[in-house]
Amino acid sequence: MLNIFELQKELVCAALPSGLESRQATIIKNYAAHYCDEFYTDALGNLICHIKGPGKKIMFAAHMDVIGFMATFIDERGYIRFVPVGGHTPAYLIGATVRFENGICGCIQPDEKAKPGSTVLTDIMLQNLYIDIGAESYEDACSMVSVGMYATFATEPKMVADGNMMTPYADNLTSCAVLLSAMSEMVYPVNDVWCVFSVQEELGCRGAKVAANAIRPYMGIAIDLTRTGDTPSETDNLRMTVKLGGGPAIKIKDSSLICDKPVVEHLRACAVRSGIEYQDEVLLAGGTDASAMQRSREGTLSGAVSIPGRSIHSPGEIINISDAENAARLIAAAAKTEI
Ligand SMILES: [Zn+2]
Structure with a gap:
């Protein structure tokens, strides 16, 4: 085994x-x-x-x-919009760390429309989320990630209580x-x-x-x-x-x-x-x-x-x-x- x-x-x-x-x-x-x-x-x-x-x-x-994500658009400040690959629940995504196929990491964040307080959690739509890779400009982001690149969740598997694995x-x-x-x-x-x-x-x-x-x-x-x-x-x-x-x-x-x-x-x-x-x-x-x-x-x-x-x-x-x-x-x- x-x-x-x-x-x-x-x-x-x-x-x-x-x-x-x-x-x-x-x-x-x-x-x-x-x-x-x-x-x-x-x-x-x-x-x-x-x-x-x-x-x-x-x-x-x-x-x-x-399941994962695909970059669709990079804005002038270097933030990356994405489409889902497979079925996603938006509420699971805020704060999730992701890794692009070339190893570049980022974090999924909500834009103004999806920030807690401006709406209820169940109203969050995938189009209100973006990936922040820490870039400071469009050019900076484009040197690391291009449209069409895949990303996945970057969390590591861990053993937790009672012989259970979180991953x-x-x-x-x-x-x-x-x-x-x-x-x-x-x-x-x-x-x-x-x-x-x-x-x-x-x-x-x-x-x-x-x-x-x-x-x-x-x-x-x-x-x-x-x-x-x-x-x-x-x-x-x-x-x-x-x-x-x-x-x-x-x-x-x-x-x-x-x-x-x-x-x-x-x-x-x-x-x-x-x-x-x-x-x-x-x-x-x-x-x-x-x-x-x-x-x-x-x-x-x-x-x-x-x-x-x-x-x-x-x-x-x-x-x-x-x-x-x-x-x-x-x-x-x-x-x-x-x-
Ligand atoms: Zn399955």
Whole structure:
């Protein structure tokens, strides 16, 4: 079993947003090469790893892209406006430190319209935010950052209370670490196993669809984060039963798919047989690569294993390391148990 926290640290430092995943792909490839028979990268950038087995094809997909920002406009004082890459909650962003792809760091700040006191927090719009890199003029800023450059959250992963990890991009670099960890346990599987580290999930599950069309799996299982119902101010009718530390979640439904029963049953049976405590997941809003696999070609039996996470898409997502480790064990069992 690989060390999830150390892998997360390595991946977070390198990762770039959807559309430019090559840095995290290289790190993942260096690990994956030890655990598969063959691998290749397709035209879109998906990293596809094959562990040969005699049975039916099973595809696992963990998206390796992360959400981020792209510079759109630099004003005369050197402040940088941006568009989101992937889904952002503006309230999470004020004060967040970010790092451009060339290493230049900055901080997201609100303009006059979004300053506390001039409006309520929920009214903050992304267009009221800018990045301050400390430049003193347009020319100064342009010597460091150009329009079209990507930026990501620059916060470092940390271990916090109760075996929990606080980090940006648990969604979905932690799932990549989990899939790598699972691959290290998939020696001579009975199924024909395809592990895909997909691109551009945050922009609409683009990579997994292309990969599934090429692989033509019998069954597809995504690995991603899911929300929890254990944070404050959730009203009961919007609440989820999933909680941190309760084990990996087996998805039943989210807004992008109804999971196919044979997949849910396969995962539950593997969990029970391996003595892994799991949770039932109905995610109220959000989707995963499972939906792309389900709708590939003539249709694929699809489902997902989820890692419970608080404050998803914030720079301080929190997941439980044991949940992640048990997700890896469950995925390895699902690969090795006949479908
Ligand atoms: Zn995700």
